[in-house]
Amino acid sequence: MKQEFIIAGFGGQGVLLLGQMLAYAGMLEGKQVSWMPSYGPEMRGGTANCTVVISDEEIGSPVVSQPSCVIALNLPSLDKFEPMVKPGGLLLINSSLVDREPRRDDIKAVALPATEIASELGNIRVTNMVALGALVQLTGIASFSTLEEVLKKVLPEHRHSLIPLNLQAIQRGAQEVKA
Amino acid sequence: MKQEFIIAGFGGQGVLLLGQMLAYAGMLEGKQVSWMPSYGPEMRGGTANCTVVISDEEIGSPVVSQPSCVIALNLPSLDKFEPMVKPGGLLLINSSLVDREPRRDDIKAVALPATEIASELGNIRVTNMVALGALVQLTGIASFSTLEEVLKKVLPEHRHSLIPLNLQAIQRGAQEVKA
Amino acid sequence: MLGEKVLMKGNEAIGEAAIRAGCQLYFAYPITPQSELPQYLARRMPEEGRVFLQAESEIAAINMVYGAAGTGARVMTSSSSPGISLKQEGISYIAGAELPCVIVNIVRGGPGLGGIQPAQSDYFQATKGGGHGDYRLIVLAPASVQEMVDLTILAFDLADQYRNPVMILGDGVLGQMMEPVEFKDFEPVKIPKPWATTGRKGREKNIINSLYLDPTKLEEHNWHLQAKYREIAEKEVRYDTYRSEDAEVLVVAYGITARIARTAVDMARAQGIAAGLLRPITLFPFPTEAIAQAAEGAKALLTVELSAGQMVEDVRLAVNGKRPVYFYGRTGGMMPTPEEICREIVKVAGKEVAE
Amino acid sequence: MLGEKVLMKGNEAIGEAAIRAGCQLYFAYPITPQSELPQYLARRMPEEGRVFLQAESEIAAINMVYGAAGTGARVMTSSSSPGISLKQEGISYIAGAELPCVIVNIVRGGPGLGGIQPAQSDYFQATKGGGHGDYRLIVLAPASVQEMVDLTILAFDLADQYRNPVMILGDGVLGQMMEPVEFKDFEPVKIPKPWATTGRKGREKNIINSLYLDPTKLEEHNWHLQAKYREIAEKEVRYDTYRSEDAEVLVVAYGITARIARTAVDMARAQGIAAGLLRPITLFPFPTEAIAQAAEGAKALLTVELSAGQMVEDVRLAVNGKRPVYFYGRTGGMMPTPEEICREIVKVAGKEVAE
Amino acid sequence: MKVVFERPRALSDVTTHYCPGCTHGIIHRLVAEVIDELGILERTIGVAPVGCAVLAYNYLECDWQQAAHGRAPAVATGIKRALPDRVVFTYQGDGDLASIGTAEIVHAANRGERITVIYVNNAIYGMTGGQMAPTTLEGQVTATSPRGRDIKQAGHPMRMAEMLATLPGVSYLARVAVNKPANIMKAKKAIKQAFMVQIDDLGFGMVEILSTCPTNWGLQPAKAMEWVDEKMIPYYPLGEFKVPGEVK
Amino acid sequence: MKVVFERPRALSDVTTHYCPGCTHGIIHRLVAEVIDELGILERTIGVAPVGCAVLAYNYLECDWQQAAHGRAPAVATGIKRALPDRVVFTYQGDGDLASIGTAEIVHAANRGERITVIYVNNAIYGMTGGQMAPTTLEGQVTATSPRGRDIKQAGHPMRMAEMLATLPGVSYLARVAVNKPANIMKAKKAIKQAFMVQIDDLGFGMVEILSTCPTNWGLQPAKAMEWVDEKMIPYYPLGEFKVPGEVK
Amino acid sequence: MPKVEFNVDRCKGCELCAVFCPQKIIKLSEGINKLGYHPATVKEMEKCTGCAICARVCPDCVIKVYK
Amino acid sequence: MPKVEFNVDRCKGCELCAVFCPQKIIKLSEGINKLGYHPATVKEMEKCTGCAICARVCPDCVIKVYK
Numbered sequence A, B: 001m002k003q004e005f006i007i008a009g010f011g012g013q014g015v016l017l018l019g020q021m022l023a024y025a026g027m028l029e030g031k032q033v034s035w036m037p038s039y040g041p042e043m044r045g046g047t048a049n050c051t052v053v054i055s056d057e058e059i060g061s062p063v064v065s066q067p068s069c070v071i072a073l074n075l076p077s078l079d080k081f082e083p084m085v086k087p088g089g090l091l092l093i094n095s096s097l098v099d100r101e102p103r104r105d106d107i108k109a110v111a112l113p114a115t116e117i118a119s120e121l122g123n124i125r126v127t128n129m130v131a132l133g134a135l136v137q138l139t140g141i142a143s144f145s146t147l148e149e150v151l152k153k154v155l156p157e158h159r160h161s162l163i164p165l166n167l168q169a170i171q172r173g174a175q176e177v178k179a
Numbered sequence C, D: 001m002l003g004e005k006v007l008m009k010g011n012e013a014i015g016e017a018a019i020r021a022g023c024q025l026y027f028a029y030p031i032t033p034q035s036e037l038p039q040y041l042a043r044r045m046p047e048e049g050r051v052f053l054q055a056e057s058e059i060a061a062i063n064m065v066y067g068a069a070g071t072g073a074r075v076m077t078s079s080s081s082p083g084i085s086l087k088q089e090g091i092s093y094i095a096g097a098e099l100p101c102v103i104v105n106i107v108r109g110g111p112g113l114g115g116i117q118p119a120q121s122d123y124f125q126a127t128k129g130g131g132h133g134d135y136r137l138i139v140l141a142p143a144s145v146q147e148m149v150d151l152t153i154l155a156f157d158l159a160d161q162y163r164n165p166v167m168i169l170g171d172g173v174l175g176q177m178m179e180p181v182e183f184k185d186f187e188p189v190k191i192p193k194p195w196a197t198t199g200r201k202g203r204e205k206n207i208i209n210s211l212y213l214d215p216t217k218l219e220e221h222n223w224h225l226q227a228k229y230r231e232i233a234e235k236e237v238r239y240d241t242y243r244s245e246d247a248e249v250l251v252v253a254y255g256i257t258a259r260i261a262r263t264a265v266d267m268a269r270a271q272g273i274a275a276g277l278l279r280p281i282t283l284f285p286f287p288t289e290a291i292a293q294a295a296e297g298a299k300a301l302l303t304v305e306l307s308a309g310q311m312v313e314d315v316r317l318a319v320n321g322k323r324p325v326y327f328y329g330r331t332g333g334m335m336p337t338p339e340e341i342c343r344e345i346v347k348v349a350g351k352e353v354a355e
Numbered sequence E, F: 001m002k003v004v005f006e007r008p009r010a011l012s013d014v015t016t017h018y019c020p021g022c023t024h025g026i027i028h029r030l031v032a033e034v035i036d037e038l039g040i041l042e043r044t045i046g047v048a049p050v051g052c053a054v055l056a057y058n059y060l061e062c063d064w065q066q067a068a069h070g071r072a073p074a075v076a077t078g079i080k081r082a083l084p085d086r087v088v089f090t091y092q093g094d095g096d097l098a099s100i101g102t103a104e105i106v107h108a109a110n111r112g113e114r115i116t117v118i119y120v121n122n123a124i125y126g127m128t129g130g131q132m133a134p135t136t137l138e139g140q141v142t143a144t145s146p147r148g149r150d151i152k153q154a155g156h157p158m159r160m161a162e163m164l165a166t167l168p169g170v171s172y173l174a175r176v177a178v179n180k181p182a183n184i185m186k187a188k189k190a191i192k193q194a195f196m197v198q199i200d201d202l203g204f205g206m207v208e209i210l211s212t213c214p215t216n217w218g219l220q221p222a223k224a225m226e227w228v229d230e231k232m233i234p235y236y237p238l239g240e241f242k243v244p245g246e247v248k
Numbered sequence G, H: 001m002p003k004v005e006f007n008v009d010r011c012k013g014c015e016l017c018a019v020f021c022p023q024k025i026i027k028l029s030e031g032i033n034k035l036g037y038h039p040a041t042v043k044e045m046e047k048c049t050g051c052a053i054c055a056r057v058c059p060d061c062v063i064k065v066y067k
């Protein structure tokens, strides 16, 4: 079993962290994982994305041209990555910032008002966690208890106070797509 | 016809110029010529030498391992180059500064008190010209009128006043070995 | 961190591995895409009581490496393509003076300022000597973050063992990507360095030098170096194979490209083509023998690189005309997809295997 | 000086030829064994109302060349091995930005500070790219002082024609030796340079640049460069042969070594061995075809270099396993004698031709 | 109604890649205004550095060359020697000019090279993500000085203006800041002076400009402007260090 | 009868490759005397330059590294950082230090690197056969300034001591000459000081020493000594430019 | 009457104009421009003196000033 | 009585000792040493004051001084 994710959005939306948490969760659950960011000065103010591969077997290419799942947190990301989703794959759209419908009908597209939910939770910076929750709910790629463990690992000590908020965001994201 | 010369001595003895004049003379007489100096900081105070090839045909190697003629203006040069002279070749020794006999008997060795002659002429800096005169006399590699022309070419304008002295040295060198 | 798996960036993994390997000093100048390495060591080296120094330039950095290596310390520098070009004189000096050290090049697209995306277009520079004179670096090409750790540790040992600079040749993706790594417990090899300049107390004076004014001496030194390189070529070749035993199309690729090619090999096999992969781990010494042998069984070879074709020359030299050697390359920071490489394998198979 | 033969040092001959070729600026830093070149131009350039500037370093010199070349002027720099290593970043920039210029390397023994005697151990650096990224220099290898003149003039033309840096690869002997040379009357080729940065008066602005942040653009640029290099490879190969038609042992050598090998070929012929010589004049583009063809008729090839074996790889790639390719080299400033090379020819003949 | 302020002609009508509030943008505009006022756009050649300003060639309407990291003064020398009647300037960051490019700037200054140098000191390596620069202040936290710059280990913040002012080839040298309106006006004057000494063939002209890097300083743009006043100017005093006439 | 003068222990008992009358030899002896007097021979590491002093490693009895042209301060930094309790010095010519090695010397000085720099200024490139150095005087004829150094083309002779003295990392900096007995005594004192500031961990120490190159100046050794007085010292004034205590 | 004009899609919302405007009449809008920023705008244009300080501190040359 | 000793085969005949000796008692000899130079020598040793100035200016450390 191998799943390939591309997570994309604006520079400040925390897409790299989202991807790292996903990879971390996969690793903690005994899978092979790789995380690869886009990088460079053009990130400044622009868009960022990362590719995560989670697999039962040794990972060949960390570069992916047909991801099984794409999270698009803004419109440019949707435009760029929608065409790449593997037929039958999953496309998670941050409908708070994207006002168009998906164009493909051979994939499963899910609209998630991630920024609005985050803003309801009092901090739009947890948009990425809302999306992560939804993703995990939709794919079952990791357990929620693993995500809690991951949060402890990726957040520096002095930020641990933020863990409850992040967990809440993850849960809200999950709930949203359960419905 | 091809002749290969190695001219060697102390740094200040003008061996490079001697070789250049030889090459120039060859060129003016329509031959193919090459001149190759030893170079480097070790020349400082040490020994210097150059290799001259004069040939009727295109010159292959400007590097020579068996010169047809060697001029040794000091002892270290004699020690180094005597063994290299081609059998039957010529070895011209500045006997003013070298107090040993040549060791080879399969070559023609000529002793020339070049420094003493130069000093008689009032300037030991023309030691090289004395040797050149002797060499040309012994080998017939160029005519003396060519040498005069060469002097005009290689000496900068403001040194042309020295031409008579140099010519005199050349002639004295030639005379010395005629006898 | 011991034993446990951690998710790390390739650049940082090299940093941590260097610390485990006993690297005492690190000198470098920032450049994308390897800046996480100096940044990591800026924090970690002082924690360990070791030296992190940001040099005023890549040239200063490589010459600081020369000085520190000359004292017998384990020392490292890192950069990316343009910065490595600036180090060429220094590298030639280090090789000439036979000083052990580790040099990391996280390659980006060139030539010139080029771009900052991953590339493998510094292969020639690394393996044939971008600096002047006849010298060789030992060149190690990791293909995963774990291998960045393992080869960094190996690099320090090989450097000391052969008194030779060792280059780790990565690329922007390897430097930036995260994978789980494990740091195993080990004792860094300790090789005595009686030649080091540490102050002459209790011995004759030592001189670190690459100058030989007498050409007979310089030639002697050069033959000594060549003999050392031959010994390295005999003993230190490393490579990996994947489904190569019965391969009719043998793909040769290193580093990140080999990872992509591995997936492509699986794809090709799924299409019924007997593809296989040979991945050089040491680029110098190059696995010439292994490739020559593997070529025997194959119908054709396909070299894939993030360049316009550099390693392919060494593959051709290895195969020596016995089999056709094809090339597929992407440049300037573009990465081939597994599908793309698979298509090339199919093409080669069509040309050669079908007959 | 026109028409008349003059006796000149190789280094000075390059200087005078550059002036004839319309070189408007020269930037360099002193180093043995090429210092006669800057010294000659320090006198001659101002006489001609042109620019001689001793730069603060080789790095400054190559970057001054970049700037001046970017204005469309004909411009040159020169150095010897360690100094050329320092120029590698700049050379890669110049190649990336496609600026025409001439770079002279009068090679000395390496690696490191090495020595100052003649060598050919910078072949890889010159032909495969000592700098980062996929780029090529056009590399010209004169074998006589007259050819230093002729190839210098050619170098400026090729540089302008292909918008590419051209390297003249000589060695200490060629730089220091004197031979008669003739300067023929000619009109330097004038190629319009609408891309030059001269102030934007009357046109859109021009930008001299090698940065392409978008990897698709950088890849495009790289394929454009590669296409240019292929064109050069098709059109600009130059080589010379000597008694090669019926040669059973074909010696391949360039520069000063080819001169010595020529005498050795005669010696071998005198001993009844059908020896011949192929002398590459362009090292990039390499005369691959010519060697492949000449190899057909020969029994074996012998590559002779003042190095531990560099060009021999290109010879092997050309021959592609069809004939054995032997190598004989001297390093560190040592020169083989004709007798020595002849002995090697005899050895090769004994091994291959006798059968 | 009259237009009292608009985009100078020499400034390209495009969006820059600079971060919000980064004063590289102000400096670009000032250079463009000076070029307009001196009427030299069509005979000016700029040399872009490696650093955040690497793309400056997209933002000013003159001819440009993009130089290797630190080598802009050498590139400018090459251009100026080839075309002595053109106006040549470099635009360089503090990493570019004061670290890797030290030899090139010192020798261009010493030669009295007729070029103008716009030296943007933001006390950090902006483009590569906020590493320590030679100009980083004591105690300042950066990506490669995570505990703050330690003088004993990393040396003192480099005052390039003071050092270069000792060289007789320098004709004009000033340090200015662009952190508030009054300073911006002074900065423009200094930039103009630095171009004028070139045009008048008096020698080398340079302006060191204290600039912000809100992104890597981790400060809001307005706070970054204050930080220049509070931290930078005390260590990097503003003023003219050399004016024409003092040249000997 | 007492020996009042003999070869210092740290000076190797061999013939040097220097030309007759070249004051590199005097400077070598002074450094050796200082090393003897400070008793540091067994913990001193020298860094030899590229230049006529490239073979210095054969002449002083300490450990040595031979550095690439101009990079001795970087090499010394590498050594000193590895072995902070050793005494590390560089010996560099004016081409080495003031031209190609400008960036390395400026930054070693600025870092206050605990090294001692012996800077031999002979206003020429000795080893390569007498080309113009950055320190070559106005009008001085050299192999690459055949009409004499022209300031407008080649820039001003570099006064490194004055320039480096502006850097706060510098603890001791003096200019001396070895062209007559009194100056030689003063030179030795300065060299000792420059070693002492290192041993006392005060910072960077450097002595610029005006030296002769009879060969490439085309002067007899004694005339060369006079030329230092007549031509060099007026432009390169002797004295201490920085002494410990002034460090801030 | 003095006024300022913003080239809205060039604004990066850095607020420097707002901070330095002596009249304190510049604010960031609620909306988002093409670049993804809240662009600056003037609410009470009648208070504008046309001093052009905003324009001089704007790093992105967003503002044109009339007087 | 003060005296100086020359390590003859180290002398390069540069004459610096001769020029700086306050007693002007140093001259170059007629003979040539191993290096090929006329080495310095003292003719009237009794005039030597043992001031060691000659030794201090000698670039080749040829001279040993006793007092």
Ligand SMILES: Cc1ncc(C[n+]2csc(CCOP(=O)(O)OP(=O)(O)O)c2C)c(N)n1
Pocket (backbone or CB within 6 Å): C029, C030, C031, C032, C058, C082, C083, C086, E050, E051, E052, E053, E069, E092, E093, E094, E095, E096, E097, E120, E122, E124, E125, E126, E127, E128, E133
């Ligand atoms: C030879 C080389 N070394 C390093 C780099 C990486 N690099 C790019 S920009 C930069 C520093 C830029 O800092 P600065 O000059 O202060 O400009 P800023 O970005 O702060 O404006 C560095 C180190 C490079 N491109 N080339």
Ligand SMILES: Cc1ncc(C[n+]2csc(CCOP(=O)(O)OP(=O)(O)O)c2C)c(N)n1
Pocket (backbone or CB within 6 Å): D029, D030, D031, D032, D058, D082, D083, D086, F050, F051, F052, F053, F069, F092, F093, F094, F095, F096, F097, F120, F122, F124, F125, F126, F127, F128, F133
């Ligand atoms: C990278 C490099 N560039 C140039 C040279 C050639 N070179 C050797 S010594 C020297 C100059 C020496 O002059 P200086 O430093 O003043 O020392 P001096 O010989 O005068 O004592 C040069 C340019 C070199 N060896 N390496």
Ligand code: SF4
Pocket (backbone or CB within 6 Å): E017, E018, E019, E021, E022, E023, E024, E052, E122, E126, E127, E212, E213, E214, E215, E216
């Ligand atoms: S990183 Fe800093 S200097 Fe660069 S554009 Fe952003 S704010 Fe400006």
Ligand code: SF4
Pocket (backbone or CB within 6 Å): B044, F017, F018, F019, F021, F022, F023, F024, F052, F122, F126, F127, F212, F213, F214, F215, F216
């Ligand atoms: S060339 Fe000059 S500096 Fe070098 S040893 Fe001779 S006199 Fe001394």
Ligand code: SF4
Pocket (backbone or CB within 6 Å): G004, G020, G021, G022, G023, G024, G025, G026, G042, G047, G048, G049, G050, G051, G052, G053, G054, G055, G065
């Ligand atoms: S012109 Fe002056 S008053 Fe008007 S908005 Fe700008 S800063 Fe404010």
Ligand code: SF4
Pocket (backbone or CB within 6 Å): E021, G006, G010, G011, G012, G013, G014, G015, G016, G017, G018, G039, G040, G057, G058, G059, G060, G061, G062, G063
């Ligand atoms: S200063 Fe300019 S970019 Fe910043 S908010 Fe105001 S108008 Fe927008």
Ligand code: SF4
Pocket (backbone or CB within 6 Å): H004, H020, H021, H022, H023, H024, H025, H026, H042, H047, H048, H049, H050, H051, H052, H053, H054, H055, H065
């Ligand atoms: S010791 Fe003094 S007096 Fe005696 S020879 Fe030497 S310089 Fe002259």
Ligand code: SF4
Pocket (backbone or CB within 6 Å): F021, H006, H010, H011, H012, H013, H014, H015, H016, H017, H018, H039, H040, H057, H058, H059, H060, H061, H062, H063
């Ligand atoms: S100073 Fe020394 S080398 Fe010179 S002549 Fe006197 S003894 Fe000889």
Ligand SMILES: [Mg+2]
Pocket (backbone or CB within 6 Å): E093, E094, E095, E120, E121, E122, E123, E124, E125, E126, E133
């Ligand atoms: Mg900066």
Ligand SMILES: [Mg+2]
Pocket (backbone or CB within 6 Å): F051, F093, F094, F095, F120, F121, F122, F123, F124, F125, F126, F133
């Ligand atoms: Mg010097």
